[in-house]
Amino acid sequence: MDTKAGFIAVIGRPNAGKSTFLNTLLGEKLALVSHKVNATRKRMNLVFTKDDVQMIFVDTPGIDKQEKMLNAFMLKEAMKAMQDCDFLLFLSPIHDKINFYQEFLENIGDKPHMLLLTKVDTASKEEILKKIKAYEKYQDFYKALIPISSKDNGSLKKVIEVLATFMPKNPFYYDDAILSPNTTREIVKEMIRESCFNNLSDELPYESDVIVRAYQEKLNIDYIKAEIIVLKQSQKGVVIGKNATTLKRIGKEARGIIEKFLNKKIYLELIVKVVPNWNKQKDKLKKIGYNFEY
Ligand SMILES: Nc1nc2c(ncn2[C@@H]2O[C@H](COP(=O)(O)OP(=O)(O)OP(=O)(O)O)[C@@H](O)[C@H]2O)c(=O)[nH]1
Ligand SMILES: [Mg+2]
Structure with missing residues (x-):
């Protein structure tokens, strides 16, 4: 078996840029994106196939603790995706506080994950370096830390390259022409x-x-x-x-x-x-x- 394939849960707070990241990666607008928070309400699978690797990304609702029943469902969706996937991507906007990542770490056990600092087009080089430095105290926990922007395809390519090295040996789950198994x-x-x-x-x-x-x-x-x-x-x-x-x-x-x-x-x-x-x-x-x- 020469192919690799795996499920990757895309996790983060509301508005972190999860759905945008996936649409840009696929080059196709499939997931709902909004400047308003709590846009995604349900898991959506998005399939990225290149050469001998297939990555099935699971877009999830932003993690947010609210009392309402709909929000409880949304939180459950994100938790379920974390459980079911082989690998996690935690997306944190460059201007977000670092303690959200700390909370995430407390909830994932030993699931391997990568940290993506999103929306870096809204920050200066100095701000980005400072943030990376701050996250470095957790470097024993994450497999990689990559700053990304949906306006910079190069940064997304880097994510794909690094992620591919962590995918388990598996046959493809989906035909390589499929972008989403959702109906x-x-x-x-x-x-x-x-x-x-x-x-x-x-x-x-x-x-x-x-x-x-x-x-x-x-x-x-x-x-x-x-x-x-x-x-x-x-x-x-x-x-x-x-x-x-x-x-x-x-x-x-x-x-x-x-x-x-x-x-x-x-x-x-x-x-x-x-x-x-x-x-x-x-x-x-x-x-x-x-x-x-x-
Ligand atoms: N400047 C900038 N804005 C971005 C970037 N990525 C996403 N955004 C904007 O951030 C907002 C939220 O993006 P979404 O992709 O809907 O965020 P999400 O994490 O899926 O949000 P929920 O589904 O609510 O959890 C939108 O207005 C996007 O246009 C980026 O790289 N740079
Ligand atoms: Mg979303």
């Missing part, structure tokens, strides 16, 4: 959620979600019907907006993202529905795709 429906859901994150403000990105109700493939166009769910009637009004302008804006942006991904025209029908307590009850979360029972 098109799941990916499309994330794309509509991204548009909601971008076009809604205050509590609405956090108190809304998306269910893809129908997906019909036709020769030249795909028909997608999706529901944006919110907690209260007043939120429904805000999502729709005056003369439905907000909903149209959400739809237009989502359509753009999805068409680019599918390389195909789509017809997107969006409706808004009130589902009280959708983010607080296990049975309701399950219906939206967040299943606690695993």
Whole structure:
């Protein structure tokens, strides 16, 4: 057996740049990215295959301790990914405090991991060197420390090179043409959620979600019907907006993202529905795709 393959959990606090790192690595926009925190809610597998190595990256929700049931699910998702994977990547923004890494170390046992300092394009050389120096007291714990920026492909190539040396000998898990084993429906859901994150403000990105109700493939166009769910009637009004302008804006942006991904025209029908307590009850979360029972 000449091939290597492994699962790598991508871990970090909300907004650390996990999903951006993976999209840039794959050269394809698959995972939801937002400047707002807590964008990723569920694990997503992204497959990177090059020559004789296959790395399956597991994008996870940012680790954040909050009381809400949805956040409990998100934390469980990140913990589960850490348990199941062969290797961990901890992403820490260059300006973040070092004690978050200390907390991470306390929770991973002896799982091998690498530390990536993200968003280094926002820091000076001196700041980066100072931070690296500060992390060096942990050098017996991490396999490597690499500063990265999504604007610098060279830094991401370096991550791949180093990671490849830690992958176990295994046959490939997926066909080398596959970028994600997640279904098109799941990916499309994330794309509509991204548009909601971008076009809604205050509590609405956090108190809304998306269910893809129908997906019909036709020769030249795909028909997608999706529901944006919110907690209260007043939120429904805000999502729709005056003369439905907000909903149209959400739809237009989502359509753009999805068409680019599918390389195909789509017809997107969006409706808004009130589902009280959708983010607080296990049975309701399950219906939206967040299943606690695993
Ligand atoms: N300047 C700069 N911004 C970045 C970089 N990487 C990510 N960002 C920005 O940081 C924000 C958060 O990025 P995400 O990739 O959504 O972060 P995440 O860790 O997946 O966040 P959650 O899913 O909420 O846990 C977005 O606005 C990105 O554009 C980078 O290398 N440089
Ligand atoms: Mg994310």
